[in-house]
Amino acid sequence: MQFVVRVPVNLFLAGLVTCSAWAGSVEIASQLVASGFDDPVFLTAPPNDPTRLMVLEQSTGRIMLIKNGSPVGTPYLDIDNRVTDDGGEQGLLGMAFHPEYAKNRYIFVSYIDNNGNTRIERYKARKSFDAVKKKTRAKILFVEQPFSNHNGGMIAFGPNDGYLYVGLGDGGSANDPYNTAQRLDTLLGKFLRIGVDGALPYTVPSTNPFVGEGGGALGEIWTYGWRNPWRWSFDRQTGDLYAGDVGQDAIEEIDFQTGTSEGGENYGWKVAEGFACRGGSGSCGGNTGYTPPILDYTHFDGTAVVGGYVYRGTAIAGLSGTYFFADYTRGRIWSLKYNGDDVTEFSERTDELDPPGLARINKPASFGEDSAGELYIVDRDDGEIYKIISG
Numbered sequence: 001m002q003f004v005v006r007v008p009v010n011l012f013l014a015g016l017v018t019c020s021a022w023a024g025s026v027e028i029a030s031q032l033v034a035s036g037f038d039d040p041v042f043l044t045a046p047p048n049d050p051t052r053l054m055v056l057e058q059s060t061g062r063i064m065l066i067k068n069g070s071p072v073g074t075p076y077l078d079i080d081n082r083v084t085d086d087g088g089e090q091g092l093l094g095m096a097f098h099p100e101y102a103k104n105r106y107i108f109v110s111y112i113d114n115n116g117n118t119r120i121e122r123y124k125a126r127k128s129f130d131a132v133k134k135k136t137r138a139k140i141l142f143v144e145q146p147f148s149n150h151n152g153g154m155i156a157f158g159p160n161d162g163y164l165y166v167g168l169g170d171g172g173s174a175n176d177p178y179n180t181a182q183r184l185d186t187l188l189g190k191f192l193r194i195g196v197d198g199a200l201p202y203t204v205p206s207t208n209p210f211v212g213e214g215g216g217a218l219g220e221i222w223t224y225g226w227r228n229p230w231r232w233s234f235d236r237q238t239g240d241l242y243a244g245d246v247g248q249d250a251i252e253e254i255d256f257q258t259g260t261s262e263g264g265e266n267y268g269w270k271v272a273e274g275f276a277c278r279g280g281s282g283s284c285g286g287n288t289g290y291t292p293p294i295l296d297y298t299h300f301d302g303t304a305v306v307g308g309y310v311y312r313g314t315a316i317a318g319l320s321g322t323y324f325f326a327d328y329t330r331g332r333i334w335s336l337k338y339n340g341d342d343v344t345e346f347s348e349r350t351d352e353l354d355p356p357g358l359a360r361i362n363k364p365a366s367f368g369e370d371s372a373g374e375l376y377i378v379d380r381d382d383g384e385i386y387k388i389i390s391g
Contacts, residue, residue: 025318026316026317026318026319026322027352027390027391028316028319028349028352028353028388028389028390028391029352029353029356029388029389029390029391030352030353030354030355030361030377030386030387030388030389031355031386031387031389032355032358032384032385032386033053033066033069033376033385033386033387034053034055034066034069034070034071034384034385035382035383035384035385036071036383037055037057037064037071037383037384037385038057038059038060038062038383039057039058039059039060039091039380039383040055040056040057040058040064040365040378040379040380040383040384040385041056041057041058041091041092041093041365041366041378041380042055042056042093042094042095042154042231042365042366042368042378043055043056043366043367043368043369043376043378043385044056044095044096044097044368044369045097045368045369045370045371046097046101046102046129046371047097047099047101047102047371048102048371049102049129049371050370050371050372051067051068052065052066052067052129053065053066053368053370053376053385054066054076054095055378055385056092056093056094056095057092058085058091058092058093058380059085059091059092060078060080060092061078061079061080061081061082061083061085061091061092061111062075062076062077062078062079062080062092063075063076063077063078063092063095063109063132064076065130065131066385067130072130074131075131076125076130076131076132077107077109077123077131077132077134078134079092079109079111079134082111082113082114082119083111083112083113083114084112084113084114084115084116085112086148088148088149089148089149089150089151089172090112090116090148090151091111091112092109092110092111093110093111093112093151093152093153093154094109094110094111094153094154094155095107095108095109095110095155096108096155096156096157096164097157098157098196099157099162101125104124105124105125105126105127105129106122106123106124106125107122107123107124107125107132108120108121108122108123108140108155108164108196109121109123110153110154110155110166111153112145112151112153116145116148117142117143117144117145118141118142118143118144118145118151118153118168119139119141119142119143120140120141120155120166121137121138121139121140122136122137122138122140122196123136123137123138124136138200138201139200139201140164140194140196140200140201140202141166141192141194141201141202143168143187143188145171145172145188146171146172146173146178146188147171147172147173148172149169149172149173149228150169150170150171150172150173150227150228150246151168151169151172151228152166152167152168152169152226152228152229152230153167153168153169153230154167154229154230154231154232155167156232156233156234158193158234158239159234159235159236159239159259160239160259161193161205162197163193163194163195163196163205164193164194164195164196164202165191165192165193165222165234165241166191166192166193166194167191167226167229167232167243168187168188168189168190168191168192168226168229169188169189169226169227169228169229169230170188170189170226170227170228170269170270171186171188171189174248175248175270176189176227176269176270179270181224181225181226181227181269181270182224182225182266182269182270182271184210184213184215184216184217184218184221184224185215185216185217185218186218187218187220187221189224189225189226189227189269190220190221190222190223190224190226191221191222191223191224191226191229191243192220192221192222193205193208193220193222193263194220204219204220207262207263208220208221208222208263209221209222209262209263209264210264222263222264223257223263223264223265223266223267224265224266224267225265225266225267225268225269225271225272225290225291226243226245226267226269227245227246227247227248227269227270227273228245228246229243229244229245229246229255229307230244230246230304230305230306230307231243231244231306231307231308231366231367232244232307233307233308233309233310233367233369234259235259235309235310235312236310236312236369236373237310237312238258238259239259239260240256240257240258240259240310240340241256241257241259242254242255242256242307242308242309242310242323242325242338243255243256243257243307244305244306244307244308244325245267245269245293245305246304246305247273247274247299247303247305248270248273249299250273250274250276250298250299251273251274251275251276251296251297251298251299252274252296252297252298252299252302252303252304252305252327253273253274253275253293253295253296253297253305254293254294254295254296254305254307254323254325255267255291255293255294256293256294256338256340257291258340265291266289266290266291267290267291267293268290268291268292271288271290272290272292274293274296274297275292275293275296276296294338294343295336295343295346297327301327301330301332302327302328302329302330302332303327303329303330304327304328304329305325305326305327305328306325306326306327306328306364306365306366306367307325307367308323308324308325308326308367308375309323309324309367309368309369309375310322310323311323311324311373311375311388312373313372313373313374313375314372314373315372315374315389315390316388316389316390317390321337322335322336322337322345323335323336323337323338324349324367324375324388325367326364326367326377327364328363328364328365328380331350331360331361331362331363331364332348332350333348333349333350333353333361333364333377334346334347334348334349334350335347335349352391353377353386353388355386359382361377361379361382361384361386362379362381362382363379363380363381363382364377364378364379364380365378365379365380366378368385374387374388375387375388376388
């Protein structure tokens, strides 16, 4: 039997959840994979390559390689001279492998440059696949940033369409002073969808929702109403998109877009924060045209949501379809399942994932996914990478 409850705040949730069974029935643990990284904020892997993992270091501008389970001392890519870091939200932020990486050796990186603006660039790996040719740099996208925070910065290729998706925050300061997230004449506060297989720097897909809209609307825009989508991902099996949008001063949220969407959704910021209208009461979904989150939680439980991944690996029986996410400031980790209508099997995983005999995972800056769909946790505080394994 299913029933709808508002989970008490001390059970980490401020939104409505449909509960049937707890995902904690599948026991999991964490295993240290590698350590010694300097300010790691992301992990990813080349498609169909079980031997390599890439770790992004935000403040150093380096991408470090883990090969056959061991860290390689020489950076895969070092663009420290191009990357600025103010000790906060700037720096090297995102990386994506082209779906045909094994053939064309293209990678894409997202960072904040020395003038404080967003840049996305393409590079080509050497034939060894263990390093990148820096001279192959090609400019893809430039976005001027008015402030030093709320950069977003993650990029990923859509598994259903092969386009490059870009998550951008509202440009920063606080409370979106220029209302960028709700305006369609700026790329800030948006998800973008662009083509990178044609002429440089990029092409705009004709099926994007605001192509030909007029009124200054930009064709690159896929969805809008975002504050700071720091970490997000596609479900590799369905193409569904899950995103953690970091809140202002009250609520954190997990947002969702089905893999069959035609784009154009408005996720509400700065009118809405989580399920609530600004000011903390009322609903901004329904007839107002905003797409509400699938889950939110108040700042009693954490203040910086970290979107994760849907588990699609094969090593942990019974875990397939489970979505993991975290809170950066509190070091808490949760999981759930979502069927497009209801959240089920919501569970806190923090204690389970505490590494035995080692320090607690204090600052989970990101999750990561390898080529087989197994999941990892990036601990920024201690410079360590952990793998989620069967308990």
